[in-house]
Amino acid sequence: MKTVSLRINDIPVTINEGATILDAAKKLGIRIPTLCHHDDLCVSGNCRVCVVEQKGAKVLRASCVVPAAEGMQIYTNNQKVREARRAILELLLSEHKSECTSCLKSGLCELQALAQEYLSDGNAYINIADQTPPDISSPAIIKDDSKCIRCLRCVRTCKELQGVSALWSINKGNRTKVATFMETPLHYVVCATCGQCVNRCPTGALTERTYIEDVWRAIDDPEKYVVVQTAPSVRVGLGETLGIEPGEVVTGKMVAALKRLGFDSVLDTDFTADLTIMEEGTELLTRLASVLKEKKEVPIPMVTSCSPGWIKFIEHEFPSLLRNLSTCKSPQQMFGAIVKTYYAQKKGIDPSKIISVSIMPCTAKKFEADRPEMKSSGFKDVDYVLTTRELGHMIRQAGINFERLDEEGYDSLMGESTGAAVIFGATGGVMEAALRTAYEIVTGREVPFKNLNVEPVRGMDGIKAASVKLEGVKTEWAFLEGVELKVAIVHGLINARKVMEQVEGGGSPYHFIEIMACPGGCIGGGGQPIPTNLEIRKKRTEAIYRADEALPTRKSHENPEIQELYKDFLGKPLGHRSHELLHTHYIKREIEFHAKGQTNKIR
């Protein structure tokens, strides 16, 4: 590869051709401030905070877009550059409503940090922040245009990573803003509520809808019995919100902190992840039996349904394929339904007094908990969903010194889980867990991978395909003898669209597809700590697999509490009670928008 040599602040550097000035500076350990730039996204060069001086050039250059060239002499921190940067930051502050003390993003806000770094005057110019009230239509995401600095990270995220384009920039000049189609409230457009935009928004313009106060109130209410469940990937993310480096598993400390916050019972979503495998694995085998043995018309491939962002997306975009979705609820909702029935019964608690809280890496889970179908226990199955970030916030509010906490274990009944459940947090995890169980059910042998690690389904490729040949099957599964079970693992909705278009066209070779809305799966979820990038997501993933290997039981069907649940309460997978509590249906979603005083519907 050809290289170029240049000087930055008089220090020579050589870098591959095609790299930007910003890359070259990074190589030298010189940090140039950026706002619109994000490692996961294409360059846009529109905030101009990263301007640098190039000797001989009339104007300053945006270092994030200008390629490093032979012989360049760059200055990243002279007076001309500093003055321009401060002015640009002050301009951004003038179109930004600074509510730093009450803003959920305070401390994570990149504008705030840079403005402080450059000691910028928030009142240097006349405030021209957008005056429209925040869009609170979505139960998951709040969009506050008064804080938007038009960096368009959200727009690029939604387009490039998710292929959804719920957000776009509209108008021009002083009326430029980020908006949905026809400025329809977020809830009513094709927005998966995945929250990837929230993760990348450098300010508080996009945040999750917070339920912190509601949860505090429930905890403080002596009448209420507050149970909390923690999703698999929260234990590998939470540390980051509390000053710990990415990639650390903090399960024990997290449980301890939750107990200190005052939750009456700290339980694990991993328990229902195992339950999901039992139900979904059985559903898959049943569908395969219908197709291969009974030659019935049953939709294959079966597609996972754990990711509520993905569910909302398919409901909007591929309503004809809803029958391909597994009818299983997500682990969160299975948990909610079981907690207010089985758990309440076992513990002798009035389910109407139970407040069920979940800690999720996800913003879409807030939307999911609010779905009208999710009341099979007779109550709202999950009352409040908090993101990993919100939990971090509560721990800080409570004055808990997280790092000094002693590790504690989950409470019993619905606190037990396996390694198969932990890996739900990473892309490929559900598939791997399903294979560990399904293969064993069918053949009576462990899945044929070293140390149970199904490597082909792991990794960060957007679409992964793998196959497992079923040989020496048990007699009741004879129809599967010699069948090559073909699976695909997809993360990021832009990839989901590709795979579903293939299914729609009838050319999909797969039996089973795992789809997660977010890049990297739940470890990269919209409710996970900020910042995010590929490197951080890889570290969280590695932590997930470490947590798996550290557990004594690594197959869902071997979870003793799950076995007990079936024995005492559910009967068998896909049984009557399961059907009532653990399975759901999906709806075709129309888009409503309002134009010229009329309500219009698309599709």
Add this chain to the structure above:
Amino acid sequence: MKSEEISRRLAELEQKVTLMFKSIDCTKVVGDVLMECPETILSKVTSSGLSGRGGAGFPTGIKWKGAAEAEGGMKYVICNADEGEPGTFKDRQILHVQPDKVISGMIICAHAIGAREGYIYLRGEYNFLLKKLISRCEYWNDYLKKKGFDFTLFVRSGSGAYVCGEETALIESMEGKRGEPRNKPPLPVTSGYKGCPTVINNVETLAYTVMIMSEGPEYFRSIGTKDSMGGKVFSISGDSPRKGVYELPLGMTLHEFVDIFGDGDTKAVQVGGSSGTCVPRKHFADTIIGFEGVPTGGSMIIFNSSRSMYHVLRNYLEFFQEESCGQCTPCRVGCQQLLKGLEAIKTGKRPHSYLDKLRSLAITMSVSSKCSLGQSLVNPFNSITGHFREEVCY
């Protein structure tokens, strides 16, 4: 000056350059040019000293050479007819009267660089010209087909955004995207429309290339000055008894210009439209109209003593705050702040010293904006507030 004297001087000036509106046989010129080799055309255009007539003044020969040398199976010629600069209306006149020259210029360029498709990007408000241009393109397409020259012309209509006159925003618009300027590099000559090498020239530039081919580069070079060769078509408006479109040589002083076109009470001239520079009377004598002095895309707006420069500037800023594409911070927010700040000073909500902050903001915008829209705002703002500070403040 008596009106006969003025008419005589104007006639004299116009005598010096009679290219644009002179009628010639375009078919013959094009026919001859197609027989020549591309290198010859390139060297003629380069040696004529022709530079971009849209205002930026980039040497046309160099641009064409860049595209000719760029690698790419498909190349494009685009005629920028998105004439949107307030106070500019000469392209409209040229397209109206001499569409064949413009199209011929595109064909010459296509031959020089090896382009197979050409587009006229016509300002949305000029759609009354659409029918005529389409029919002329059809005529030339037939002609080229018969000649066996693989080049097809199309007309595209703009949708009304000023920024689409910026060449990369124009390309984005043609590709069906938001009209937003691209990051440069790459320049359009290497990666333009659909990522292919593309020459984008102003209407007038293209028309002049035909004249260079027919009259010879030496003749073109003999008009104007060393730094500003050739003629220029001007759009003259404002407080002038002779408003209209004129072809004049570059290099005259504003003093000469105002003597002819002013109403005798000229206070200032805005050279180059709203993104150009405002020159006050005291500098008329020492200001040359051309690249060595004040460059212009052709717009000359004349103000007499009855005009409030505050209102002039505010009018420009209102225009820019709407017409900024809105993507980069300095331009999007800067334009609004200049306008809001100016009004705040006038109404006493901010001290007069705030004007200095705004002037330095304008300089920041000029060095940090993504495209020439935000970069050029400093011209009107700092020239008007510099020369007419009292009018602006009080």
